[in-house]
Amino acid sequence: MGYSIRQEVLNIEKYVAGKPISEVKRELGLEEVIKLASNENPLGCSPKVKEVLKNALEETALYPDSSNYELKNAIAKDLGVKADQVFCGAGSDSLIKVLCSALLNAGEESIMAEVTFPRYEANTKLMGAKAVKVPLKDNGLDIEAMVDAITEKTKIIWFCNPNNPTGNMFTGKEFEKVLSRIPDSVIIVMDEAYIEYVTDSDFPNSLELLKNHPNMIVLRTFSKAYGLAALRCGYGIAHEDLVQYLNRVINPFDVNLYAQKAAIAALEDKDFLKLVHETNKEQKEYLYKEFDKLGLNYVKTNANFIMVGLNRDDKPIFDELLRKGIIIRPGFLLGMPGWLRITIGTEKQNKKLIEALKDIL
Numbered sequence: 001m002g003y004s005i006r007q008e009v010l011n012i013e014k015y016v017a018g019k020p021i022s023e024v025k026r027e028l029g030l031e032e033v034i035k036l037a038s039n040e041n042p043l044g045c046s047p048k049v050k051e052v053l054k055n056a057l058e059e060t061a062l063y064p065d066s067s068n069y070e071l072k073n074a075i076a077k078d079l080g081v082k083a084d085q086v087f088c089g090a091g092s093d094s095l096i097k098v099l100c101s102a103l104l105n106a107g108e109e110s111i112m113a114e115v116t117f118p119r120y121e122a123n124t125k126l127m128g129a130k131a132v133k134v135p136l137k138d139n140g141l142d143i144e145a146m147v148d149a150i151t152e153k154t155k156i157i158w159f160c161n162p163n164n165p166t167g168n169m170f171t172g173k174e175f176e177k178v179l180s181r182i183p184d185s186v187i188i189v190m191d192e193a194y195i196e197y198v199t200d201s202d203f204p205n206s207l208e209l210l211k212n213h214p215n216m217i218v219l220r221t222f223s224k225a226y227g228l229a230a231l232r233c234g235y236g237i238a239h240e241d242l243v244q245y246l247n248r249v250i251n252p253f254d255v256n257l258y259a260q261k262a263a264i265a266a267l268e269d270k271d272f273l274k275l276v277h278e279t280n281k282e283q284k285e286y287l288y289k290e291f292d293k294l295g296l297n298y299v300k301t302n303a304n305f306i307m308v309g310l311n312r313d314d315k316p317i318f319d320e321l322l323r324k325g326i327i328i329r330p331g332f333l334l335g336m337p338g339w340l341r342i343t344i345g346t347e348k349q350n351k352k353l354i355e356a357l358k359d360i361l
């Protein structure tokens with residue numbers, strides 16, 4: 001070929017997403033397929049969101065508000081921060097890329113767990129920076145070791161809390177112990193995509209920590225508990241001085257018009273969010289009990305998915321579940337072979353999963 005591709009692109013791999021339901025139906029000739037693979041919300045989204053979306057169709061020919069004025073204000077009000085501390089993007093995926101583009105010079109380093117959300121690594125490498133991966137401890141983030149890994153080349157440290165794919169979390173106390181050892185020159189990213197599911201009251205209060213740490217960024221999303229994954233809307237909160245630089249990098253119309261309107265409506269429906277939280281908590285306990293009966297090992301979760309240990313190759317189990325119309329995420333794709341990451345579904349979906357596992361195992 002006559003053209004060349006940047007070496008940084010050659011160094012990364014394409015992201016393998018959870019299989020879509022339509023693909024499994026088509027390939028396996030199945031009529032009923034459930035997806036417990038991408039930590040989506042099995043309860044869907046708030047009915048208020050659906051109402052807003054119907055009306056928004058009329059505005060399809062218009063560009064969305066590039067400043068996300070109303071959405072930022074709604075988020076700021078909800079969280080008790082200033083609107084100019086908020087930035088929005090097409091999913092936190094988009095914002096992870098923005099952070100890397102705005103912050104990482106070639107040759108710098110970003111620190112992450114060995115097994116965590118893979119987009120930190122890909123976007124770090126895309127900038128020609130080095131992804132420093134720190135092994136997990138007890139299947140969770142080893143935040144002490146992550147901070148020990150800081151060098152003068154470190155620019156970003158990524159804390160995914162609760163961690164995807166392991167689902168467990170570190171506490172506020174544990175975090176405060178390491179926080180003072182992180183220099184101001186390092187940007188601390190708290191990726192809290194699953195915060196709405198957390199049941200442990202010792203979860204760090206990162207919005208409080210932001211007040212004294214202008215080098216901290218909190219990332220959140222409407223894709224999980226709010227059930228808006230298809231619309232692509234994520235947001236971050238940080239010191240306004242840092243946010244104004246990030247805003248230079250975010251694509252002008254990254255958050256589409258439907259997503260902006262839907263996210264505002266979603267924030268207003270606290271009853272739906274409560275239902276989501278409670279259902280997840282209840283179904284998590286059901287799955288723990290059933291996994292115990294099956295003699296399966298699992299990591300206690302504070303998110304809407306559970307990492308289940310099989311003590312055997314996960315690929316054949318993944319394939320068997322697919323044939324039974326259940327899509328989950330095999331551990332071999334996530335850096336944890338021998339494990340399955342299973343999104344907590346509705347009662348009906350979870351029962352179907354357990355029946356299938358009983359059959360297979």
Ligand SMILES: Cc1ncc(COP(=O)(O)O)c(C=O)c1O
Nearest residue numbers: 091092093117164193221223234
């Ligand atoms: C930890 C974490 N961060 C970020 C994301 C990206 O979410 P979205 O781009 O849908 O906001 C995900 C999605 O799975 C995730 O698990």
